[in-house]
Amino acid sequence: MEPLLVSLDAGVLRLTLNRPDKLNAFTVAMTQALAAAFARAETDRAVRCVLVTGAGRGFCAGQDLTERDMSAQEIDLGDGLEARYNPLLRRMRALEKPVVCAVNGVAAGGGANFALACDLVLAARSASFLQAFVRIGIVPDCGGSYFLPRLAGTQRAMALAMTGEPLPAEEAERWGLIWKCVDDADLKGASERLAARLASGPTRALGLAKRAIYASAGNSFAAQLDLERQLQREIGASRDYREGVAAFLEKRQPAFTGQ
Numbered sequence: 001m002e003p004l005l006v007s008l009d010a011g012v013l014r015l016t017l018n019r020p021d022k023l024n025a026f027t028v029a030m031t032q033a034l035a036a037a038f039a040r041a042e043t044d045r046a047v048r049c050v051l052v053t054g055a056g057r058g059f060c061a062g063q064d065l066t067e068r069d070m071s072a073q074e075i076d077l078g079d080g081l082e083a084r085y086n087p088l089l090r091r092m093r094a095l096e097k098p099v100v101c102a103v104n105g106v107a108a109g110g111g112a113n114f115a116l117a118c119d120l121v122l123a124a125r126s127a128s129f130l131q132a133f134v135r136i137g138i139v140p141d142c143g144g145s146y147f148l149p150r151l152a153g154t155q156r157a158m159a160l161a162m163t164g165e166p167l168p169a170e171e172a173e174r175w176g177l178i179w180k181c182v183d184d185a186d187l188k189g190a191s192e193r194l195a196a197r198l199a200s201g202p203t204r205a206l207g208l209a210k211r212a213i214y215a216s217a218g219n220s221f222a223a224q225l226d227l228e229r230q231l232q233r234e235i236g237a238s239r240d241y242r243e244g245v246a247a248f249l250e251k252r253q254p255a256f257t258g259q
């Protein structure tokens with residue numbers, strides 16, 4: 001069984017984590033397939049949005065714990081992060097195209113933080129986010145210690161990391177960890193509609209907006225204004241900008257091509 005299902009249709013690259021019996025826990029093969037899919041999204045102009053979800057009742061239970069050789073004298077967990085997870089997360093955040101995540105069930109450990117690394121996160125009402133790391137005696141990784149305090153504040157981040165208690169999707173929405181919680185039956189439709197809308201948007205402008213918003217965490221106000229000027233200068237040369245203004249003046253919907 002393929003650990004990751006990949007399909008491209010109408011500008012949307014759909015990635016489905018596909019180990020439903022193991023709640024889509026990450027294996028080496030799955031993270032390698034994810035890296036390849038995001039590499040494709042970088043270069044394939046037909047890809048204008050990425051939509052990630054999980055097969056079955058869970059979204060992703062983090063690293064597959066059966067892959068570790070627990071009989072080894074020394075275990076270097078940093079190796080897996082360096083070789084697979086960190087490059088994947090950097091790649092997702094740097095991709096100048098929107099990445100939508102539809103969290104269909106429990107998202108635990110690296111699975112929760114992989115979801116939070118996506119640009120827009122929708123979750124089914126029955127889903128939950130679980131910083132499972134403490135339960136097995138390790139620290140949050142896959143960007144969790146970066147995302148959680150920024151999105152939810154230090155106290156909430158600390159509580160999630162130190163208790164390992166599941167955070168229900170509705171609470172995750174109230175805390176600003178995710179964009180929206182929807183009824184389970186609506187998750188597929190809502191995430192498909194969002195992805196389709198983004199895939200027919202002004203792709204370059206969406207990508208540069210993503211760059212600007214992520215850059216703001218490390219920038220002063222003055223530096224951010226400079227960045228906005230630089231990006232606006234760049235996007236002002238795009239075909240989509242001309243199309244957007246023409247459509248407004250002609251009182252019609254714009255037909256953006258992503259150029």
Ligand code: T3D
Pocket residue numbers: 021022023025061062063064065066068077080081106108109110111130132133135136141
């Ligand atoms: O190692 C490194 O490289 C460092 C990097 C770490 C990144 C990480 O992600 S560390 C965190 C790893 N994940 C966890 O610790 C979570 C482990 N899973 C759970 O705590 C629970 O499964 C859940 C709370 C997520 C869900 O519980 P529940 O009761 O709904 O389902 P379940 O029965 O526990 O799981 C269903 C099956 O999936 C079960 O298999 P079985 O017994 O039916 O054959 C279970 O063993 C399997 N499964 C769930 N999570 C994992 C897993 N198998 C391997 N690895 C998992 N992480």
